[in-house]
Amino acid sequence: xxxxxxxxxxxxxxxxxxxxxxxxxxxxxxxxxxxxCPVLEAKGEGGFEIYFARGRMNVLKSILEGQIxxxxxxxEFVYECMECGNCTEVCHMSQNEYIVLNTxxxxxxxxxxxxxRKDLIEAGFAPLDRHGKLIDYMxxxxxxxPYGEEEAKKFEWTTEFxxxxxxxxxxxxxxxxxxxxxxxxxxxxxxxxxxxxxxxxMSKNEWCCGSVALRIGDEKALTDIIRHNIEVFxxxxxxxxxxxxxxCYRTWKKDYPELLGEELPFEIKHxxxxxxxxxxxxxxxxxxVEGSEMITWHDPCHLGRHMxxxxxxxxxxxxxxxxxLVEMKRNRKNAWCCGAGGGVKSQFPELALDIxxxxxxxxxxxxxxxxxxxxxxxxxxxxxxxxEMETEVREKIQVIDIIDLIANKI
Amino acid sequence: xxxxxxxxxxxxxxxxxxxxxxVRHAYSRNVDPVLQGVPDIVIRPKDAQEIAEIxxxxxxxxxxxxxxxxxDCEFGGSKPIGDGGIVLDMKRMNEVINLDQENLIVTVEAGxxxxxxxxYLCHYGLYTGCMGPGSGMTAAxxxxxxxxxxxxxxxxxxxxxxxxxxxxxVVLPTGDIIETGSQANKYSKFPFNRFGNGPDLAGxxxxxxxxxxxxxxxxxxxxxxxxxxxxxxxxxxxxxxxVSAKIMTDIRQKGIDVYDVMYIMDLIVRIxxxxxxxPFWENLKKKRGIIFYTIEANSEKELEEKIKQLDEIxxxxxxxKLDPEISDGNMxxxxxxxxxxxxxxxxxxxxxxxxxxxxxxxxxxxxxxxxILNDIDQWDMEHNEDxxxxxxxxxxxxxxxxxxxxxxxxxxxxxxxxxxSFGSYFDGEIHEILKxxxxxxxxxxxxxxxxxxxxxxxxxxxxxxxxxxxxxYTPEYYNFMKSIKKVLDPKSxxxxxxxxxxxx
Numbered sequence: 001x002x003x004x005x006x007x008x009x010x011x012x013x014x015x016x017x018x019x020x021x022x023x024x025x026x027x028x029x030x031x032x033x034x035x036x037c038p039v040l041e042a043k044g045e046g047g048f049e050i051y052f053a054r055g056r057m058n059v060l061k062s063i064l065e066g067q068i069x070x071x072x073x074x075x076e077f078v079y080e081c082m083e084c085g086n087c088t089e090v091c092h093m094s095q096n097e098y099i100v101l102n103t104x105x106x107x108x109x110x111x112x113x114x115x116x117r118k119d120l121i122e123a124g125f126a127p128l129d130r131h132g133k134l135i136d137y138m139x140x141x142x143x144x145x146p147y148g149e150e151e152a153k154k155f156e157w158t159t160e161f162x163x164x165x166x167x168x169x170x171x172x173x174x175x176x177x178x179x180x181x182x183x184x185x186x187x188x189x190x191x192x193x194x195x196x197x198x199x200x201x202m203s204k205n206e207w208c209c210g211s212v213a214l215r216i217g218d219e220k221a222l223t224d225i226i227r228h229n230i231e232v233f234x235x236x237x238x239x240x241x242x243x244x245x246x247x248c249y250r251t252w253k254k255d256y257p258e259l260l261g262e263e264l265p266f267e268i269k270h271x272x273x274x275x276x277x278x279x280x281x282x283x284x285x286x287x288x289v290e291g292s293e294m295i296t297w298h299d300p301c302h303l304g305r306h307m308x309x310x311x312x313x314x315x316x317x318x319x320x321x322x323x324x325l326v327e328m329k330r331n332r333k334n335a336w337c338c339g340a341g342g343g344v345k346s347q348f349p350e351l352a353l354d355i356x357x358x359x360x361x362x363x364x365x366x367x368x369x370x371x372x373x374x375x376x377x378x379x380x381x382x383x384x385x386x387x388e389m390e391t392e393v394r395e396k397i398q399v400i401d402i403i404d405l406i407a408n409k410i
Numbered sequence: 411x412x413x414x415x416x417x418x419x420x421x422x423x424x425x426x427x428x429x430x431x432x433v434r435h436a437y438s439r440n441v442d443p444v445l446q447g448v449p450d451i452v453i454r455p456k457d458a459q460e461i462a463e464i465x466x467x468x469x470x471x472x473x474x475x476x477x478x479x480x481x482d483c484e485f486g487g488s489k490p491i492g493d494g495g496i497v498l499d500m501k502r503m504n505e506v507i508n509l510d511q512e513n514l515i516v517t518v519e520a521g522x523x524x525x526x527x528x529x530y531l532c533h534y535g536l537y538t539g540c541m542g543p544g545s546g547m548t549a550a551x552x553x554x555x556x557x558x559x560x561x562x563x564x565x566x567x568x569x570x571x572x573x574x575x576x577x578x579x580v581v582l583p584t585g586d587i588i589e590t591g592s593q594a595n596k597y598s599k600f601p602f603n604r605f606g607n608g609p610d611l612a613g614x615x616x617x618x619x620x621x622x623x624x625x626x627x628x629x630x631x632x633x634x635x636x637x638x639x640x641x642x643x644x645x646x647x648x649x650x651x652x653v654s655a656k657i658m659t660d661i662r663q664k665g666i667d668v669y670d671v672m673y674i675m676d677l678i679v680r681i682x683x684x685x686x687x688x689p690f691w692e693n694l695k696k697k698r699g700i701i702f703y704t705i706e707a708n709s710e711k712e713l714e715e716k717i718k719q720l721d722e723i724x725x726x727x728x729x730x731k732l733d734p735e736i737s738d739g740n741m742x743x744x745x746x747x748x749x750x751x752x753x754x755x756x757x758x759x760x761x762x763x764x765x766x767x768x769x770x771x772x773x774x775x776x777x778x779x780x781x782i783l784n785d786i787d788q789w790d791m792e793h794n795e796d797x798x799x800x801x802x803x804x805x806x807x808x809x810x811x812x813x814x815x816x817x818x819x820x821x822x823x824x825x826x827x828x829x830x831s832f833g834s835y836f837d838g839e840i841h842e843i844l845k846x847x848x849x850x851x852x853x854x855x856x857x858x859x860x861x862x863x864x865x866x867x868x869x870x871x872x873x874x875x876x877x878x879x880x881x882x883y884t885p886e887y888y889n890f891m892k893s894i895k896k897v898l899d900p901k902s903x904x905x906x907x908x909x910x911x912x913x914x
Contacts (some may be wrong), residue, residue: 012763030749046425055436062435098690156701410612
């Protein structure tokens with residue numbers, strides 16, 4: 001039997017779960033709550049309770065009570081979860097600030113799932129095969145990214161932008177997904193920054209932020225990464241480090257200080273926070289436009305539920321000429337996950353696509369012709385799902401990064 | 411893989427059956443900290459025919475079967491009693507089958523939740539009236555019918571959800587499928603009435619706690635949602651138990667069709683405020699009990715007249731009205747406009763980490779509840795020694811009492827009475843003594859309340875057996891129930907162990 005070191009730390013959360021099941025089934029239209037668990041819904045008729053939080057909490061109670069062990073079989077179940085945090089949201093949700101559910105003080109499902117994943121890894125039942133490769137690539141000295149690409153490839157796009165400095169107050173952390181898979185959005189970002197007269201610095205010595213390993217439960221891999229990345233940016237004189245990736249943002253802003261046990265020596269911002277400052281200062285010279293497009297915003301879990309960044313992206317959208325924001329049925333705290341997080345996209349790609357298709361359909365239902373967001377994982381997963389959808393669906397809506405959306409209007 | 415498993419798999423196909431140890435443990439508990447039963451197999455059937463086939467095999471092989479809807483029973487009703495057997499997860503059957511807008515009847519699969527059904531109906535300006543149990547966001551219609559559920563809103567006006575039942579499709583324990591009410595006539599084209607065609611056999615399955623059949627299809631009377639509503643909250647004066655009961659009696663005697671009336675005891679208000687659960691009541695000078703009403707009407711004039719009458723009753727009973735917004739403490743507004751009726755009980759469940767409810771739910775007449783609540787206080791004092799033992803381990807003393815008192819149909823209320831305690835796992839150690847104390851105290855308290863003459867409606871594993879163990883049933887009634895069980899379920903396949911018919 002494993003020591004269950006991490007799960008034991010979460011005993012209060014696990015045994016505080018009453019088993020009401022709202023983390024699977026809650027529908028409460030008066031407060032826009034329409035179901036909770038994307039995995040359970042994607043499983044459809046085969047949706048046994050092990051696929052959502054209540055069933056998993058019941059299993060964890062039995063594990064801590066010594067009735068059943070950890071195993072590879074359990075790992076296969078529990079990694080089918082994006083750790084989107086919607087279960088936590090409904091668990092805490094009176095949906096009214098004047099009535100507080102005390103469970104909010106001691107139940108954080110994402111922390112519980114991460115503790116379980118750490119124990120599974122330490123007991124040798126995880127990582128699962130594809131996750132193992134991601135971590136290996138991330139730790140490879142010649143790669144330092146989970147995509148298995150040579151390290152230098154991450155920085156090829158910067159050759160077009162000699163204006164990027166080696167040192168400065170405002171430093172960009174590129175991460176891995178955008179420079180290796182969505183480089184156009186980075187070029188769009190540079191277009192915006194240039195138009196606004198902003199100067200940024202960047203290092204070619206940054207490593208993957210480690211989000212992938214953290215979400216999978218391999219905390220050990222983070223120790224070197226955190227120290228390295230902080231040292232690199234400190235030496236550049238950074239006062240603010242920003243990123244265009246929601247996953248990197250969550251990792252830098254929330255996980256690094258928690259793991260280090262101390263504040264970072266610089267401020268962390270997401271690109272939408274930089275954009276809103278530029279828009280508020282009228283620094284972005286938009287083209288004049290006629291008419292307006294209907295746009296809907298998808299709240300990435302790592303920006304919204306994990307970091308409470310809901311209104312800033314909407315403020316950004318409100319200041320872009322020629323667009324009208326129309327909300328999806330499930331937005332902000334109730335937002336449906338895109339299906340990519342928590343290692344699901346790499347290990348269970350079909351599940352990720354099924355969930356993504358549901359979210360795209362929800363976007364189409366708004367009548368919007370553009371679905372925008374600011375997370376490369378969401379964008380990538382939406383685009384993959386989009387390719388598989390019928391032509392008539394594709395004609396109804398486009399998936400565009402908020403950075404591209406703005407750049408196209410300059 | 412056993413032969414039986416293969417036979418069952420052939421009925422539902424591989425995707426819908428599991429004997430994984432993890433799936434089985436996921437279905438081994440309900441909403442209570444101490445009762446557990448691990449099934450051997452979990453199945454998600456798609457329709458009545460599949461369930462009939464499963465039950466036929468269960469009879470041949472003598473395997474107990476437990477139906478499970480939302481899994482929200484607080485007393486172990488939707489997991490096996492003891493380990494083993496099959497759990498039927500009814501949540502795969504969760505669709506609306508037909509909406510008869512002309513006759514205001516909706517027919518659904520029994521695994522649909524009250525939340526999902528009412529979300530569907532609201533697009534037509536309709537609702538179920540009684541919104542099911544307080545756990546209605548998840549709890550299934552079939553479970554509601556099996557327990558006469560109340561608590562999820564609308565029970566003062568519409569009563570228990572079984573009041574609205576029109577017709578049931580039920581798979582009997584031996585595998586026969588029947589339809590009740592108007593559907594007993596094979597020439598009836600659609601369900602329209604529960605009563606007639608002989609005795610009310612649908613009633614046999616209402617509140618049966620899942621022992622007489624598996625509900626697969628339910629037709630309910632539904633209602634247009636009135637366009638006008640009001641919701642007001644009041645603070646009670648001293649002697650709040652008696653005053654709140656008098657208010658409810660006055661409302662009934664005036665014949666005012668309130669939608670909900672709820673009395674929340676001073677204990678809950680006080681502890682809730684101490685725990686930071688009720689920011690909107692923190693400024694109340696005296697942390698006394700609260701009472702609120704919600705009422706609906708078809709015109710403004712009608713609403714005004716009803717409010718006038720209700721406010722007069724409140725004033726005559728020396729209550730103090732809170733201001734109208736939720737931020738002012740008007741819980742009634744949250745309860746009605748934000749469907750807080752499906753959330754309220756969650757506040758009480760999680761007052762301290764790992765503190766969980768050992769309760770049961772019963773009906774009593776309005777004028778009976780003040781002495782019952784007083785007696786629970788007395789019971790608490792009498793059991794202080796055992797409570798202290800729990801305190802010594804957990805650093806929290808259990809709290810005995812009742813959740814909110816809710817007016818239901820007739821001159822009756824619902825009482826959720828019990829105490830809060832902790833399961834045996836606490837801070838890295840298993841304390842078997844906690845479980846022993848929990849069971850001993852739970853049994854003691856519910857026996858005491860039973861002897862005050864209440865009527866338990868959701869009984870599950872614990873209460874159904876306790877009623878028998880303490881000899882609370884009249885022998886004639888219990889034998890009658892047992893005889894029916896014997897005829898319908900000769901091998902006691904379905905929900906085996908409930909009501910302890912044969913020492914099983």
